Each structure stands twice: as structure tokens, then as C-alpha cells.
Amino acid sequence: MEFKLLNDEPVAEPDADLLGAGRAARELARLLHDSRTATPFTLAVDAGWGTGKSSLMRLVETELTGRYEDVETVWYNAWTSTGADALEGLIKSVLMRFDRRVLRRALWRLSGQQTLVTAVRATLTVAAAPFGVAGLVDRFWRDLSVDAKSRNMMRGALLKLATEWADAASHEPRRLLVVFVDDLDRCPEETVLAVCEAVKVYLDVPGLAFVIGCDRSVLGSAGSAYMEKVFQTSYRLPVPGGAEAEAYVRSCADRSGIRDLLDEPLVRLIADRSDRNARRIKRLINGFGLECALNPVWEAFEAEAVIRTLLLQYLYADFYRVLVSGDGTYAHAAREFLEYRTARRVLGQWAQVTDESWSTTVESVTGHGLAEPDREDRDTWARVLSRLEDDLPTVFPELARDQNFVHLIEEWMRLPQADQLVRRLQEGGAAPVAMIREDEEPPAGQARSDYTGVSILWVDDYPEQNFQRVRRLQDQGAAVILAQDGPSAEVFLGSFGFDLLISDVSRGPGGDEGLVDLARWRESGLFAGPAVFFVNRLTPARLQRAGELGARITDSPRTLVQYVDTACAEIRQRRS
Numbered sequence: 411m412e413f414k415l416l417n418d419e420p421v422a423e424p425d426a427d428l429l430g431a432g433r434a435a436r437e438l439a440r441l442l443h444d445s446r447t448a449t450p451f452t453l454a455v456d457a458g459w460g461t462g463k464s465s466l467m468r469l470v471e472t473e474l475t476g477r478y479e480d481v482e483t484v485w486y487n488a489w490t491s492t493g494a495d496a497l498e499g500l501i502k503s504v505l506m507r508f509d510r511r512v513l514r515r516a517l518w519r520l521s522g523q524q525t526l527v528t529a530v531r532a533t534l535t536v537a538a539a540p541f542g543v544a545g546l547v548d549r550f551w552r553d554l555s556v557d558a559k560s561r562n563m564m565r566g567a568l569l570k571l572a573t574e575w576a577d578a579a580s581h582e583p584r585r586l587l588v589v590f591v592d593d594l595d596r597c598p599e600e601t602v603l604a605v606c607e608a609v610k611v612y613l614d615v616p617g618l619a620f621v622i623g624c625d626r627s628v629l630g631s632a633g634s635a636y637m638e639k640v641f642q643t644s645y646r647l648p649v650p651g652g653a654e655a656e657a658y659v660r661s662c663a664d665r666s667g668i669r670d671l672l673d674e675p676l677v678r679l680i681a682d683r684s685d686r687n688a689r690r691i692k693r694l695i696n697g698f699g700l701e702c703a704l705n706p707v708w709e710a711f712e713a714e715a716v717i718r719t720l721l722l723q724y725l726y727a728d729f730y731r732v733l734v735s736g737d738g739t740y741a742h743a744a745r746e747f748l749e750y751r752t753a754r755r756v757l758g759q760w761a762q763v764t765d766e767s768w769s770t771t772v773e774s775v776t777g778h779g780l781a782e783p784d785r786e787d788r789d790t791w792a793r794v795l796s797r798l799e800d801d802l803p804t805v806f807p808e809l810a811r812d813q814n815f816v817h818l819i820e821e822w823m824r825l826p827q828a829d830q831l832v833r834r835l836q837e838g839g840a841a842p843v844a845m846i847r848e849d850e851e852p853p854a855g856q857a858r859s860d861y862t863g864v865s866i867l868w869v870d871d872y873p874e875q876n877f878q879r880v881r882r883l884q885d886q887g888a889a890v891i892l893a894q895d896g897p898s899a900e901v902f903l904g905s906f907g908f909d910l911l912i913s914d915v916s917r918g919p920g921g922d923e924g925l926v927d928l929a930r931w932r933e934s935g936l937f938a939g940p941a942v943f944f945v946n947r948l949t950p951a952r953l954q955r956a957g958e959l960g961a962r963i964t965d966s967p968r969t970l971v972q973y974v975d976t977a978c979a980e981i982r983q984r985r986s
Contacts, residue, residue, distance in 0.1 A: 413667045413699030416692045420464035422472055428658045429650040429688060431466045438466075438645065439473035442619055443481060446586040449576075452609060452620040452640050457647035459595075460689025463623040466647060467590050470621065474588055481586045482507050488605050489593040496604040498551065500591070501568075501612055505547040507587055508575045513546040516571045520553055569615045576617030587618050594624040602629060606636040652678075655686035662695045671717045679814040683725040694724055707834065711827055718822045719831065726815060728805045731965055735946030736836045743803070744823055744832065749774040750802055751810045757795040759788065774798065800951040859975050862887030864982070865906065869899045869913040869924065870944075879967075883974070896927040903936050909981045911941040912974070915952060915963075925955050932959060940977040944970050 424432050438453075445451065457463045474481045484503050491499045505513065554564040576584040591609075594602060609620055622641070626634060650658070659677045663669040672680070684690040698717055702708055708716045723730045733743040753771040756763050763785075772782050775794060778801045783794045799807060809815045822828060866888050870876055873892045880890050891906070893899035895917060902908070915924040924943060931937040941961035945952065948965040956963035962973045 413703055414665060415696050415699060416662055416666055418689065418692060420462075420468045422465075422468040424469060424472065427465070427469060428654060428661050429462055429465070430654045431462055431469055431647075434645070434647075435466055435469035435473050438470050438621075439477065442470070442474065442588055442621070443478050443586065446480075446617075446619070447583050449586065449616050450614045450618050450620075451642045452622060454626065454637070454641045454644040455621060455623045455647060456626050456644045457623075458625050458627070458687075460687045461647055461649070462688055463625075463647060464592050465688070467592060467621060467623050471588070471590060478586075480584075481588060484587065484589045485592070486589065487592050488601060489596045491604075492598070492601055494604055496597075496601045497608045497612075498555070500589075500605060500608040502547050502551060504587070504589055504613060504618070505550060505571075506543055508543075508571060509578065510543050510546065512571060512575045512578060513543065513550065515574070516567060517546060517549060517553075519570070520550070520567065565612050565615075568612055572613075572615040572617045584617060589613075589618060589620045591620060591622045594622055595626075595628050599629075603636060606640050610636075610640050650686045650688075652681065652686070655681035655684075655691075658688060659691055659695075662691055666695050666699055668695065668698055668713075668717065671714050675814065675817045676717075676721070679721065679725065679818060682814060694720075697724065710834075711831060712825070715822075715825050715827055715831055718818065718825070719835070721818060722822065726809070726818075728965070729803075729809060729815075732803045732805070732947055733832065734835045742829075742832055744819055744828070746774075746777075746802075747806060747809065747819060748823065749777075750798070750806055751816065753798060754795060754807075754810055757783070757791040757798075759791065778802075801949055804948050804950060804953070858882075858886050859978065860887055861978050863985075864910060864978050865889045865891075865908045866910045866912060867891050867893060867899060867902055867906075867908040869893045869896070869911070869927075871895060871914065871917040876944075879970075888978070896923060899927065900931070900936065903931065908937065909939055910974070910977050911937060911939065912970075913941065913943055915943055915945045916947070922952065922955070925952065925959065928959050928961060940980060942970065942973045942977060 421427050421431075424435075427435075442453070455463050455467055471483050471485065474483055484507050486500050486503045488496055488500075550567075554560045554567060572587075576586070578585075591605060594605060597605075605622075609622075613620075624637075626637060626644075629637060656677050659672070659680045660669065663672050663677075680691060680694060684694060698720055701720060702713055702716050722733070729743065729747075736742075749770050752767050753774040756767050756771045768785060775798055776782055778798055780794065780797055780801075783791060825831070861883060864887070866883060868876060868880060868890055870892070871894050873894060876892075880892065883890050891902055891908075893902055899913075911928070913924045913928065915922050917923045928937070928941055941959070943952075943956055943961055943963040945963060945965050948963065952963060962977075964970055964973060
């Protein structure tokens with residue numbers, strides 16, 4: 411099977427629109443055209459990352475240029491410029507759409523306001539035959555951006571120029587220039603402010619309408635406040651309907667070559683769990699192709715096994731962490747989940763009890779160290795189920811209600827290579843691809859916290875799994891010592907004063923040794939500081955026990971960073 415990568419270009423033609431943006435594009439284009447007597451004005455296309463802002467704007471542009479002779483368009487990507495360059499770039503992009511004769515007359519007018527020598531030079535420049543529009547635009551900008559006095563003249567010059575351009579053609583009531591500004595929400599605040607300055611101060615002139623695509627929720631405070639002054643109205647892009655999102659998944663799968671591997675439940679799963687986000691859908695399907703084509707680990711497995719495993723990685727990361735860890739009484743979390751689902755149905759009295767379902771229920775209950783329930787005493791079943799769930803990963807009850815997940819895991823377990831695949835995943839041979847790894851870095855623009863002076867003891871019987879996280883803590887100024895078991899940790903605690911303890915819970919064959927150790931150290935006074943448990947398998951019982959010991963516990967790398975950050979902040983506050 412041959413896979414093909416999908417590009418990330420926005421849709422520009424109505425025939426390629428699968429997410430239902432075509433109708434909105436037609437209405438927005440008509441609104442812009444019919445409102446040309448109300449120019450200048452600015453319309454915001456407001457939506458989150460990957461939801462189709464650029465595609466909608468491209469479709470609006472196609473509608474305008476295809477239906478209306480009295481409309482010109484300009485496309486400006488704000489992400490390609492920085493700071494003051496954005497101001498110049500946007501103004502020049504607009505000027506480039508004006509007729510050459512209109513630009514020449516504007517420069518003639520400017521030459522009459524300058525010194526004799528400058529005017530003569532400008533006159534020769536304007537009259538030079540080889541000079542095209544680009545040369546005239548560069549000259550216009552140079553003459554009006556040299557100093558503050560010249561910039562004060564710019565708006566007036568642009569006002570006359572734009573008015574003359576809008577009224578020059580034989581259209582009633584006037585021509586319209588629609589300027590599309592894309593990717594503003596991906597820019598630093600100085601670029602946002604420069605674009606706002608260009609739109610509000612210099613290009614707020616008759617004949618011009620701006621359509622600006624951005625996610626207003628992620629703009630900085632200054633940029634967001636300025637935007638309130640710039641936008642006259644906003645269009646909030648709605649989330650695509652389920653049918654449209656599923657059609658988009660099928661289209662992407664067809665183009666990438668994996669359509670035969672996706673049944674309809676998987677199509678719905680991808681659409682729903684990707685939040686019907688076009689960019690997430692593309693990235694997910696591209697990830698399939700890259701993994702199958704480039705990762706030699708998958709050579710021993712059928713393509714369907716790869717697809718379904720990657721869906722688990724990407725769409726159900728919490729479950730996937732439990733699956734690959736092999737932590738706890740059950741080393742096979744997929745089988746454990748299916749047995750639990752049967753036990754949940756039986757013990758919850760949701761279905762008639764059969765001999766087969768009762769046998770599975772007994773295996774699930776006794777496999778977690780609980781006494782076999784009495785089949786005839788239904789009054790005790792709810793208590794048995796509650797005790798069982800205390801020992802299960804916290805994500806299991808919610809996943810049992812998710813029919814998409816249940817279908818995915820049932821089909822995954824029916825694969826001929828399922829058990830071999832679980833062993834391979836637990837050996838670490840098929841590490842998650844970059845697109846589904848949980849980001850442990852701070853958001854863009856946010857500096858890492860300073861842990862200078864904080865001493866940390868990290869206890870884990872597999873310390874090599876944490877080397878990268880330890881280096882990150884050390885880079886932030888913390889002093890970190892590693893211990894592989896409780897006895898060695900006690901030696902360190904008795905010899906040094908540590909500010910923070912980070913620990914696993916189960917060591918060796920299993921159990922809750924980490925929690926037992928902390929309880930003993932608390933009681934003896936060996937360690938009284940903050941503690942954070944980082945586990946592969948988070949259960950309600952472990953959550954409760956950690957809380958009783960005054961510790962935090964998580965199975966999420968991102969939450970681990972947050973807990974450590976909070977603990978270090980508390981440590982430094984106590985010292986100040």
C-alpha cells in the first residue's frame with residue numbers, strides 16, 4: 411500500500427470545500443460587495459487553530475473575484491513579517507493593487523510639496539518610462555516614511571489615492587479593494603500592533619475593506635484591546651457538522667491511500683476525537699503514513715494494526731500510557747479493560763447475567779485481589795464494583811461509556827497480532843510519534859521557572875526513563891539526586907536535607923512501595939516536605955492514599971511539570 415502526505419494548504423475552490431464553508435463564503439462575499447458604500451470597515455473571521463479560517467477567507471476571495479467585476483483583492487500573510495516590517499509590508503501590498511496612472515498622479519502631487527531639487531528628481535522618476543508599479547510604490551513609501559512629518563502626510567496622501575482609485579473606474583457606486591490579512595494570531599504582539607496601526611491609522615480610507623483572520627482568544631492583552639478599536643464586526647466560524655467532518659476524514663484518507671483501512675466507526679472516531687478540526691485530522695492521517703513508511707518497528711505488523719495503535723496513541727493518550735507501562739496486577743491493559751467492562755455491566759445489573767459474563771466478572775474481581783462475589787447476593791454487587799474500580803486506572807469508567815473507544819479496543823484486540831503488539835509496545839520499540847507526545851515545555855513566550863537552590867530526591871527503579879526530565883530540572887537550577895529503591899533513598903534522606911521528593915509508586919514486581927515508603931518517612935520525621943508521585947497507573951485508591959500523605963500524584967508528564975513548579979514555588983515562598 412502506498413501512502414501520500416497531505417499538504418496544509420487552505421481550500422481555495424468551492425469544489426474542494428467539504429466542511430460546509432461554501433455557503434458562509436458566498437454570503438460574506440455578497441455582504442462585502444453590497445457594503446462597499448460603507449467603506450472603510452474591518453471584518454474579523456474569528457476561529458481557533460486549524461478550524462478553517464484561511465480556507466473560508468480563500469473561498470470568500472474566490473467568490474469576490476469570480477462574481478464581481480468591481481472588486482479587487484489583496485492577500486497578506488502577517489506571519490511573514492515582524493514588527494515595523496508588517497506596517498510597511500501591508501501598506502505596500504495595498505499600493506501594489508492600485509493602477510499605475512493613479513500612483514503616478516499621487517507622486518506628482520507629492521513632488522509639488524517638496525523642495526525644488528527633490529521635486530525635480532521626483533518628477534524625473536515619475537516620468538521614467540521603464541518604472542513599473544513596484545518602483546512607484548517603493549518611491550511613494552520612501553518619500554512618506556523618512557520622518558515623523560512625512561508620516562503625518564501619509565494618511566492624507568493615501569486617502570486621496572484610494573478615493574481616486576475607487577472612483578476612477580466606470581462602476582457604481584465605486585470600486586472595492588478587499589484586503590485579506592491572515593495568520594495574525596500566530597504573530598508576536600508587536601506585529602499585531604503594527605498591522606492594527608496600518609489598518610486604523612493609514613489605510614482607514616474609502617474603497618478599502620479588511621478581512622482579518624485570527625483567534626482573538628490567543629491575542630495578547632495589548633493586541634486584543636487594539637483589535638476592539640479596529641474591528642467593526644466579527645464572524646465566528648462554527649464547528650463543522652458531524653457529516654461534514656466525516657466526509658473530510660474520508661477525503662483525506664482517500665488522498666493519502668489509507669481509506670480501505672478505515673471503517674465507518676473509525677471515520678466517526680477520528681472526526682469526533684479530533685474535535686472536527688481539519689488540521690488535526692490531516693496531521694493524524696499524515697502520522698499514519700510516516701509511521702508505516704519510516705518506522706522499521708512496524709514492518710512485522712499489518713497496516714491495520716499500525717493505524718489502530720496510532721489511534722490509541724493519539725486519541726486516547728491516558729489509556730495508551732497504561733497499556734505500554736504494563737504496571738500493576740494486569741500487564742495487558744486492553745484485556746483488563748474489556749474484562750472490567752463486562753464486570754461493570756454484570757455488577758451494575760445492566761444486562762442479563764450469562765455464565766460466560768459471570769466467569770469474566772469473577773476473573774476481573776479476583777484478579778485484583780478481591781473475594782469472588784456471591785452470584786445470588788445482588789445487594790453486594792455495587793460494593794464489589796466500587797472496590798474493583800478503586801484498583802483500576804481512573805480513566806476506565808469514562809472509557810467504558812465511550813462507545814467509540816469500546817469499538818476501537820474491541821477491534822484492536824481481534825487483530826491476530828494483538829498480544830505480540832502489546833509486548834512490542836511495552837518493550838519500548840514503538841515509541842509514540844512526535845505528534846502525539848505530550849508537550850512538557852512551557853507555552854511559547856513563557857520562560858521556564860527558576861529552581862535555583864531547590865534540592866530534589868527522585869526515587870525510581872528505572873531511573874533511565876527520567877534522565878531527560880532530570881536534566882531539564884538541573885537546567886532550571888535544581889540539584890537532583892537519583893535513588894533506585896527505598897533503602898538507598900533513606901540513606902540519602904538521612905545524609906542530606908531535600909526540599910522535594912519525586913517518586914514512583916510501584917517498584918519491582920508491583921505494589922505501592924512508594925506510598926508505603928513515604929508513610930514511613932513521614933511518621934519517623936525523616937522527610938516532611940512536599941512530595942509528587944509520578945506513576946504509569948493512576949487509580950482512585952492511589953489518589954486517596956497520596957492525599958492522606960499530603961502528596962500530589964499524576965500519570966501525566968504535563969501535570970508533573972505543573973506539580974513540581976507549584977511545589978518549588980511554595981518552597982521558595984516559605985524561605986522568603
